[in-house]
Amino acid sequence: MRNRIVQIIFIILIGLVSVKHSFAIEPAIVLSPKKVGPGDIMTVTVKNASGPVEGSFNGKHLYFNPAKNGYKAVVGIDLKTDPGTYPLNLTMDGRTLARNVVIARKKYPVQKLTLPEDMVVLSPENEARADREQRKMAAIWPLDSPRIWQGSFMDPLPGKTPGTPFGVRRIINNIPKNPHTGVDITAEEGEPVKAPNDGVAILVEEQFYSGNSVVLDHGQGIYTMFFHLSMVNVKYGQAVRKGDVIAFVGSTGRSTGAHLHWGVRVQEAKVDPLALIKLRLE
Ligand SMILES: [Zn+2]
Missing domain, CATH: 2.70.70.10 (Glucose Permease (Domain IIA))
Known part of the structure; x- marks a missing residue:
């Protein structure tokens, strides 16, 4: 009986949490182009961010500007960058979002x-x-x-x-x-x-x-x-x-x-x- 009550309370709690989440619009990170290599430029767009966005890519400061549906930064990837995975860290509305960005190998003639x-x-x-x-x-x-x-x-x-x-x-x-x-x-x-x-x-x-x-x-x-x-x-x-x-x-x-x-x-x-x-x- 006691177990049953605990189970019901648990289900109600889960229900409350998911209702709250379905109302809040989650920020979304959009990278363009999807695949990048050394010498490329990409844009990082944070959609649905309600306040200014701060961030860094591979430890370097990013400049975010207001854009359609959110904020956008222009990111340069130096020609001499070794292919690999590099960290993208963003902060907004008092929360942090982290993403790994893959820099693919690119052959130059x-x-x-x-x-x-x-x-x-x-x-x-x-x-x-x-x-x-x-x-x-x-x-x-x-x-x-x-x-x-x-x-x-x-x-x-x-x-x-x-x-x-x-x-x-x-x-x-x-x-x-x-x-x-x-x-x-x-x-x-x-x-x-x-x-x-x-x-x-x-x-x-x-x-x-x-x-x-x-x-x-x-x-x-x-x-x-x-x-x-x-x-x-x-x-x-x-x-x-x-x-x-x-x-x-x-x-x-x-x-x-x-x-x-x-x-x-x-x-x-x-x-x-x-x-x-x-x-x-x-
Ligand atoms: Zn030249």
């Missing part, structure tokens, strides 16, 4: 080039200059910057086809070099290059390897960079709007023909620019 030795071996002066510029470039990325970008990113050279893709592993004169961390877009000399989104020019300079170069800061750790330009249309520190002509295609620096080298960083991760313009952002 190998490009073998034979170049005259004098194009590969630098003079001591040029070597020193290239080193200096590399150090400067490594130090320009602000750790934390407010959001400037609005909506989806646009193609800086609409309608043009990419040549050498992002991530290609280069072997020059039988020596493996750094992988290609941008996309090369073939275009006519003088073709206008447009700002992919609102931003601020944080570097406008003529450099040994990249020639006339522009780097835009779009805020929240998103940067776009443009190399080998013939002419530059912006000044250091200048604010630009999406679609503004910031420069013109050229072949300055170490370049064998007119093209735009376009690079993207998302929270320090070197990622494929073509993945950035595929994102649907509010």
Whole structure:
């Protein structure tokens, strides 16, 4: 008899708990695209979150912005990331949600080039200059910057086809070099290059390897960079709007023909620019 009463109370309790749960809308995490690899960009959307969302991916801070049905963050996966499982941790409404994200193996093509030795071996002066510029470039990325970008990113050279893709592993004169961390877009000399989104020019300079170069800061750790330009249309520190002509295609620096080298960083991760313009952002 006593057992029977305990059983009934237990059933009522279970019933109460499930009624309560069916009324509360649970937050849902949606990752897009579903499968990602090194060099990709993904969005993390938290649907049905009633308050702001905070979070990190593999220990790195994520910037969540209000979006349709909840909050969305843009996450870069660096080209050099080892395939594996990485933790996504989110907090909202005083609760935490954890998820493991699989970074799948991704094969990038190998490009073998034979170049005259004098194009590969630098003079001591040029070597020193290239080193200096590399150090400067490594130090320009602000750790934390407010959001400037609005909506989806646009193609800086609409309608043009990419040549050498992002991530290609280069072997020059039988020596493996750094992988290609941008996309090369073939275009006519003088073709206008447009700002992919609102931003601020944080570097406008003529450099040994990249020639006339522009780097835009779009805020929240998103940067776009443009190399080998013939002419530059912006000044250091200048604010630009999406679609503004910031420069013109050229072949300055170490370049064998007119093209735009376009690079993207998302929270320090070197990622494929073509993945950035595929994102649907509010
Ligand atoms: Zn390039």
